[in-house]
Amino acid sequence: MENSKIAVGLDIGTTKIVAMIGRKNEYGKIEVLGIGKAKSLGVKRGVVSNITQTIQSIQQAIDEAEGVSGQKIEEVVVGIAGQHIRSLHHSDYITRNNPEEVIDEDDIANLVNQVHKLVMLPGEEIIHVLPQEFKVDSQPDIKEPIGMYGGRLEANFHVVVGQVSSIRNIGRCVKSAGLNLSDITLEPLASASAVLSQEEKEAGVALIDIGGGTTDLAIFKDGIIRHTAVIPFGGNVITEDIKEGCSIIEKQAELLKIKFGSAWPGENKETEIVSIPGLRGREPKEITLKNLSKIIHARVQEIIEHVYLEIKNYGHETQKGKLIAGIVLTGGGSQLQHLRQLVEYITGMDARIGFPNEHLAGDSDEKLSSPSYATAVGLLMEGLEKAPLIEEEIIQEVVKEVSEGEEVEIKTETQKISPEKAEKRKSFLERFKEGFKEFLDNAE
Numbered sequence: 001m002e003n004s005k006i007a008v009g010l011d012i013g014t015t016k017i018v019a020m021i022g023r024k025n026e027y028g029k030i031e032v033l034g035i036g037k038a039k040s041l042g043v044k045r046g047v048v049s050n051i052t053q054t055i056q057s058i059q060q061a062i063d064e065a066e067g068v069s070g071q072k073i074e075e076v077v078v079g080i081a082g083q084h085i086r087s088l089h090h091s092d093y094i095t096r097n098n099p100e101e102v103i104d105e106d107d108i109a110n111l112v113n114q115v116h117k118l119v120m121l122p123g124e125e126i127i128h129v130l131p132q133e134f135k136v137d138s139q140p141d142i143k144e145p146i147g148m149y150g151g152r153l154e155a156n157f158h159v160v161v162g163q164v165s166s167i168r169n170i171g172r173c174v175k176s177a178g179l180n181l182s183d184i185t186l187e188p189l190a191s192a193s194a195v196l197s198q199e200e201k202e203a204g205v206a207l208i209d210i211g212g213g214t215t216d217l218a219i220f221k222d223g224i225i226r227h228t229a230v231i232p233f234g235g236n237v238i239t240e241d242i243k244e245g246c247s248i249i250e251k252q253a254e255l256l257k258i259k260f261g262s263a264w265p266g267e268n269k270e271t272e273i274v275s276i277p278g279l280r281g282r283e284p285k286e287i288t289l290k291n292l293s294k295i296i297h298a299r300v301q302e303i304i305e306h307v308y309l310e311i312k313n314y315g316h317e318t319q320k321g322k323l324i325a326g327i328v329l330t331g332g333g334s335q336l337q338h339l340r341q342l343v344e345y346i347t348g349m350d351a352r353i354g355f356p357n358e359h360l361a362g363d364s365d366e367k368l369s370s371p372s373y374a375t376a377v378g379l380l381m382e383g384l385e386k387a388p389l390i391e392e393e394i395i396q397e398v399v400k401e402v403s404e405g406e407e408v409e410i411k412t413e414t415q416k417i418s419p420e421k422a423e424k425r426k427s428f429l430e431r432f433k434e435g436f437k438e439f440l441d442n443a444e
Contacts, residue, residue, distance in 0.1 A: 006033070007383025008065070010058070010076040010179075011187070011376040012170060014043050014213025014236060015332065017057045019065040020376040021073060024384055029361040030377070032368055034069025036061035045213040045232050046082030048169040051176070058177040075180045077383035079187035079375055080127060080170060081214055083232035084163035090115060091156050093135075099151035103136070107153055108146070115157050125167060128160040128186055132224050143224075158225055160186055183382055188218035188228055190378030195330050195354030195371075198223065204323035206311050207354070208343075209374065210303070210333025212236045217307055219314050221321065227314040231306045235333040238299045245295045246287050252276050257336070262293040263300045264338035300339065304346050311347070326350030332372035 011018040019036040038060035042053030062073050094111050096103070108131070115129045134142040136150035145153060174181055191209045192201075201220040209216040211234045219227040235257075242253040242261075260274055272289040315321040326349040329340060334353055343351045356377040357369030368377070 005384075006071060007182070007380055008073050008076045009190075009376045009379030009381075009383055010061070010078050010174070011190075011379060012043060012048075012054070012058070012078065012173070013040055013081075013211055013375070014046055014234065015211070016040050016372075017043075017054075017061045018373065018376040019058075019061040019073070019076070020373070020380045021065050021069045021071055022380050022384070025361050027361070030359050030364075030380060030384065031361045032364055032380075033071060034065045034067070035368065035373075035376075036064030036066070036068070038064070040212075042173075043213070045234075046211070046230065047084060047163075047166050048173060051169065051173060054173045055176045058173060058179075062177065062179070073179065075182035075383075076174065077183040077185065077379045078170065078174055078181055079185055079190050079379050080162060080167060081187035081211070081216055081230055082162070082166055083214060083230055084166045085127075085160065085186070085228070085230040086162075087158060087160050087228045089156065090118065090159050091154065093152055093154035095152055096150065099149060102147050102149055103145045103153060105146065111153060111155060112157075115159065118159070120161060123164055124161050125164040126159055127162045127167070128158075128189075130158040130160070130225050132156040132158060132226070143222075158228070160228055185379065185382055186228065187375050187378075188216035188230075189225065190382060191216065191330055191354075191374045192218050192220065192225075192378070193381050194356035194359060194374045194378035195328060196220065197358075200325040200328065203325040204316075204321070205325035206307075206316070206323055206327045206349075208307055208327060208329050208334075209331040210234055210329065211331045211375075212333075215303055215307060215333070216331075217310050219311065219316075219323070221323065226321075227310065229307075229310040231303065231310070233299075233303050233306065234331075235336075237303075238296055238333075238336075241295050241299050242292065246276075246285070246292070248276055248285060248287075249279070256287070256292060257296065260289055260292060261296050262289070262337040263297055263342045265290060265293040265297050296336070297342070300336065300342060301346065304343055308347050323349065326352075328352055328354040330354035330356075330371040330374040332370075334371045 005023045009020045017038045017040045020032060021034045022030050022032040025031045038057040040057055042048060042050030048054050066073055092111060092115050096107060112129050116126055133156055134145040135154040136142055136145050136148050137152055188209055192207050196205060196207060202223045204221040207218045213234045213236055215231040215234050217229040239253045239257055242257055243250050270288060270290050273286050276285040276287060278284045316323045327343055329351060340351045340353060353371060355369050355371060356374045359381060360368060
């Protein structure tokens, strides 16, 4: 890419595909250079169902982003979601050969690699292995074991699993659109980066990302990801219910939901009526807003109850698992009127709407701070975290015969680190992501 500081986030959603290109300004905020949006025709509930249409939609979004920004896009950070994603908890340990040496990154990498060998169901692949607390010998609740002495290193892991075929299909679509995958991440984690503060993650928070085809959940506590889930319902099922309940076409149902929809039926009076134009010469239809909000309420309640069940499964009712920061709602579906009040009523937890504007530069377009762009902003942030060139300042000594009183000439210069050195510095998660990209490359 022309500027090494530029990154691109590609959000392949059920209703829309968004390509967001940006860079960090001098204040560390994200300056969005261009955004491209295309209707997502080949994706159902977060899973690619039509390769050709998905490739066309990706190309359309990329072309638009390139046109606006004037930059050539070659690499993208892609998010993975979909109803095939599930998570599980697993504990594992390794016995170290030499307890007299301190624990280093290689020990953690060995432990993570051991978890990767877990036997999954047929057709499933591990996407993320996220360590939670570590235990060194008999000392529990250690967040960072590197530098400690110990013979037995143990950890609890949050393991995210997905269908191999679904993951490969996304990789294939991106590659066929003429792009390289610079990174891949779980969409709820990307959304969390964009809308959650570090204080909320420490206190305990549940992020609910209501998209078109799926509702993603990510729970954080003590700054660590504790639970993730993907519920196969989203804004599209609400639109479908309005379409069926009011006997209108999908386009009208979507407009009704956005303009007049409310998740709280008590807000509307029986006398409030909206008129929908009839199809080709037919009489217009009159729909009461009371009935509209009843239809929406029923489906939204079902989605929230599914999410709340996952929060209960995590164990938020226990003293240790209490989510002090409550719930943060984001995604396109979170813009539904009175949704926050309904969530608070059903769960009994505080809720707020999450906007990604905290990380955006002050002069950014107002529409970019919409919750529907939270995932794209999160993916862009992920891309900007990784510098394309690994550079470091090294000290080179010019070797001389040093006699007494003779000065040694020392010069400092910046140069690229050798791949071997860079490999040692990479975290186990980065190494895994590289392995995963290789897995996608071999999937052709």
